[in-house]
Amino acid sequence: MLRDQFPGLNIQVHGKPLVYLDNAATAQRPQAVIDAVNDYYLNHNANIHRGVHSLSESATELYEQARVSLAKLINAPSHKDLIFVRGCTEGVNLVAQTFVRNRVKAGDEILISHLEHHSNIVPWQLVCEQTGAKLKVIPMNEQGELVLDDLDQLLNEKTRFMAVGHVSNALGTINPVKKLIQAAHDKGVPVLIDGAQAMPHLKVDVQDLDCDFYTVSGHKMYGPTGSGVLYGKAEHLNAMPPYHGGGEMISKVTFDSTVYNAVPAKFEAGTPNIAGGIGLGAAAEFMMKAGLDNITQRDHELRIYAEQKLNEVSGLRVFGTAKEKAPVFSFVIDGIHAHDIGTIIDHYGVAIRTGHHCTMPIFQFFGVAGSCRASFAFYNTEQEVDVLVESLHKAKAMFT
Amino acid sequence: MLRDQFPGLNIQVHGKPLVYLDNAATAQRPQAVIDAVNDYYLNHNANIHRGVHSLSESATELYEQARVSLAKLINAPSHKDLIFVRGCTEGVNLVAQTFVRNRVKAGDEILISHLEHHSNIVPWQLVCEQTGAKLKVIPMNEQGELVLDDLDQLLNEKTRFMAVGHVSNALGTINPVKKLIQAAHDKGVPVLIDGAQAMPHLKVDVQDLDCDFYTVSGHKMYGPTGSGVLYGKAEHLNAMPPYHGGGEMISKVTFDSTVYNAVPAKFEAGTPNIAGGIGLGAAAEFMMKAGLDNITQRDHELRIYAEQKLNEVSGLRVFGTAKEKAPVFSFVIDGIHAHDIGTIIDHYGVAIRTGHHCTMPIFQFFGVAGSCRASFAFYNTEQEVDVLVESLHKAKAMFT
Amino acid sequence: MSELNKLYKKTILEHNRNPRNYGIPENWTHHAEGLNAVCGDMVNVYLTIKDDVLQHVNYSGESCAISMASASMMTELSEGLTLADWFERFEMFKLLMSKDAAEDLHYETLGPVNNLVTVKKFPSRIKSATLCWYAMAAAIKGEPTATTE
Amino acid sequence: MSELNKLYKKTILEHNRNPRNYGIPENWTHHAEGLNAVCGDMVNVYLTIKDDVLQHVNYSGESCAISMASASMMTELSEGLTLADWFERFEMFKLLMSKDAAEDLHYETLGPVNNLVTVKKFPSRIKSATLCWYAMAAAIKGEPTATTE
Ligand SMILES: Cc1ncc(COP(=O)(O)O)c(C=O)c1O
Numbered sequence A, B: 001m002l003r004d005q006f007p008g009l010n011i012q013v014h015g016k017p018l019v020y021l022d023n024a025a026t027a028q029r030p031q032a033v034i035d036a037v038n039d040y041y042l043n044h045n046a047n048i049h050r051g052v053h054s055l056s057e058s059a060t061e062l063y064e065q066a067r068v069s070l071a072k073l074i075n076a077p078s079h080k081d082l083i084f085v086r087g088c089t090e091g092v093n094l095v096a097q098t099f100v101r102n103r104v105k106a107g108d109e110i111l112i113s114h115l116e117h118h119s120n121i122v123p124w125q126l127v128c129e130q131t132g133a134k135l136k137v138i139p140m141n142e143q144g145e146l147v148l149d150d151l152d153q154l155l156n157e158k159t160r161f162m163a164v165g166h167v168s169n170a171l172g173t174i175n176p177v178k179k180l181i182q183a184a185h186d187k188g189v190p191v192l193i194d195g196a197q198a199m200p201h202l203k204v205d206v207q208d209l210d211c212d213f214y215t216v217s218g219h220k221m222y223g224p225t226g227s228g229v230l231y232g233k234a235e236h237l238n239a240m241p242p243y244h245g246g247g248e249m250i251s252k253v254t255f256d257s258t259v260y261n262a263v264p265a266k267f268e269a270g271t272p273n274i275a276g277g278i279g280l281g282a283a284a285e286f287m288m289k290a291g292l293d294n295i296t297q298r299d300h301e302l303r304i305y306a307e308q309k310l311n312e313v314s315g316l317r318v319f320g321t322a323k324e325k326a327p328v329f330s331f332v333i334d335g336i337h338a339h340d341i342g343t344i345i346d347h348y349g350v351a352i353r354t355g356h357h358c359t360m361p362i363f364q365f366f367g368v369a370g371s372c373r374a375s376f377a378f379y380n381t382e383q384e385v386d387v388l389v390e391s392l393h394k395a396k397a398m399f400t
Numbered sequence C, D: 001m002s003e004l005n006k007l008y009k010k011t012i013l014e015h016n017r018n019p020r021n022y023g024i025p026e027n028w029t030h031h032a033e034g035l036n037a038v039c040g041d042m043v044n045v046y047l048t049i050k051d052d053v054l055q056h057v058n059y060s061g062e063s064c065a066i067s068m069a070s071a072s073m074m075t076e077l078s079e080g081l082t083l084a085d086w087f088e089r090f091e092m093f094k095l096l097m098s099k100d101a102a103e104d105l106h107y108e109t110l111g112p113v114n115n116l117v118t119v120k121k122f123p124s125r126i127k128s129a130t131l132c133w134y135a136m137a138a139a140i141k142g143e144p145t146a147t148t149e
């Protein structure tokens, strides 16, 4: 079984088997990923790109092979269109500072959505602060779906860039990104898609989407922490100024001037997270082998089952009931604060997240400070849903 | 023996035991570091700082404990003065963009030295490009030592910042950073020290140095790839604007405005390299246990032995003969290009680096395109020096 | 489960259900907002201070049971104290909440607040208990906001 | 060691010691600089092209034996060729150097250049062999610099 390949699931919490339902925060990693990281440290421990010795050659080979695997996973035209980054947050910031900052001036607009994670809000607020541009927001409805009625006005002649999440980490909503990209492109507006929460669940095809940038968090797609990639269209990446200055991103340095290296090296200054990149490649291979269709199918089953079971708990209210959604459930229970629920069910082995999930605006919309969030991965089981529900009943009993 | 704790050394290259002399590029990691990384993935696999469940609590505890270990290693006043970064390069860029960029204007000067790594040159060139400031350079002499005769003019009323490496990665020179910091402070100039190459060799005390910033590469001090810390004086860190926008670095987000979190969270947007940070803490503990004095002593022995043996090779010229230096040897051999030497001795199991070592200006000074660099760590042995020298003789034989 | 039952003691649950001095008063002389960056909890503290004595202490906000109970008990404990006495109790409270403190630490002067002693076993919840205290300290010092350390 | 001896064949070492067409000529019609970002190698190619024929091909630079020999053999091979013929050979050479190509790949038309076939076993050295060719292609196209892909 696929689940058996995730050793991090085999632990006990407060003497109970772990029921890990905090996958949207970070996933567990399959043994293949852990092995790939160890294999680098044990058998190929060297720096990359700059060595003529065999160890460095084989480390470089592994690292670049990982880039190829990731390009295949998201169907990028070339592995050279992928930049290794620490995670989604760095990817968004990189685009904000090197692509968008120079294109906007006071009065211009950057369009995001109400469903964004702070990592896809604050970088744009910083650019707005730096340039005088204005942040515009695609609104949402009670179901946690984007409302596109006014998209035509929101995408106007002042709009310089659009940045939208593929899947909401707080509500699970799958946004109609292809349609949004099309609409933006019709107005000549380039688009970044924050794919942090889509990668673990969906088959992503950046060419089919036709997005200009796509950001990926490695640790959420079963890869190592500190890993991720930014995909960008080659024409953009080639035209963008570098981000960090340092080793590897230059061709020639004198004190008077510096010639930058070609993409992707131009954006990968300094020694990267080599082990992390290699592990992320292993995660991509793992996912392709498991089959994205199987993963999506399993997600669907879990979502249907959990939805039904959670709705049976009296006093429980789920936020986010979009038609298209990933198996992510944000909920509150009358009379018990989310943090108290989190603490109580943890004592039954159930790990969920509580709070605003780095999406304060979403909870401002619903008029609550936060929620409990149970987020599933394909390796979760129906029994785990049952344990969750039982533990919620225990929490309710404690408070009444 | 300490050496036995480094499993990455126990491999064969072209059927010969690996002689790893590329430590300045990246070090090997002790089993304790590899174990710490695995322990996180196997037993504490969760995201940090945001969870109320036990798994997240213990991951957070491990991560924050690592920060404390690192603060102890460099004697920082508080662990809160340490920001986790990907490596030295990110540390320098962070300071360049958030501390220096806003303080300089056209005509101002930023002072670096001729011995810098590209990672401590290009970020300042970028700031100069962005602001119109000028880059000034402390010169070096034939021995590869900084010439401080004109320091008084170089540090003048236009100087806004100084950034100097502690130890040269290309030549091994240990710079008189305490003296430089004092001189800069006398003129009110804040100072960043690039500690990438000092950390693996020297006892670093940021309070004794009184530097304003100190950057550390984890992977060079026996820690995981993609890890590092930036130390900054609290008064600076508190006053600096944030770097990346995203989760974790904020207290409150609305679409209209955002309140930033306290230091160090303010600079740690997004999910960090959790496993890497934890592993880096284990590296710091490993070094403190091994004893910095023992490490420095062993460095000294290796340096003396290697110096003597290399000087016996006819036609071999060592660049960098500073009185104070780490066990790093840059050399060329008459009639054989460095890359050919690198390829040949690799076939005898010897891993060295060849080229400009991300320090083009140093080799422009010496009028050569690059060199061979053998860089030692405390776990290297005298026998390995002998294998290196024998292999160099083989290379010479091949070319005559 | 006993740890859990100790955390959610009757007293705590009762204060959570019937918080004392809850709500925004008509008048106050000092106010501050406490923010827990990690989870988004917020608590507002409103004080009336006269001649260095805490005449009225009120709070508002929506937060977890630990936070509600802590604030409720804090307001009851604080009213009538001089500022100096209050800061003395704040120091005690910090010790009570510190991870390294003895499990059964007890400060007579803190009264019912001692019920919170188990919180320190739940590291991620310590800030829930301390937020209101930091907010109150901020209010007294004239600072508009406090974040827990 | 045989791999190593195959790499540093007599022919290669001989070309390295006595590079053909080495040095900056007095006149040229086309020039480009090749930069290997990774190791800092540089090679300059100087061409005299007349009626689409490569009349003279010279190069300068300081680089490793593989790079020197490759450039030396390239210049010998190139002189007198039409541009079309040269680009045909460039394509062959790229195949000769590609990692996936057969170990004993051999192109009659490339002559002595075939001696470089072992380079592809040394991934980090492939760029040493190809740099001069990319520089020459850049020179023909009127581009000032080339970096190896
Ligand atoms: C002196 C010096 N500074 C900075 C760096 C950059 O460090 P990193 O590659 O870890 O970002 C290095 C390493 O190559 C170095 O040797």
Ligand SMILES: Cc1ncc(COP(=O)(O)O)c(C=O)c1O
Residues within 6 Å of the ligand: A024, A025, A086, A087, A088, A089, A090, A117, A119, A120, A165, A167, A168, A169, A194, A196, A197, A217, A218, A219, A358, B247, B269, B270, B271, B272
């Ligand atoms: C939708 C979304 N975007 C961006 C991020 C930021 O990703 P990371 O923390 O890996 O940088 C996250 C994760 O928290 C997320 O869920």
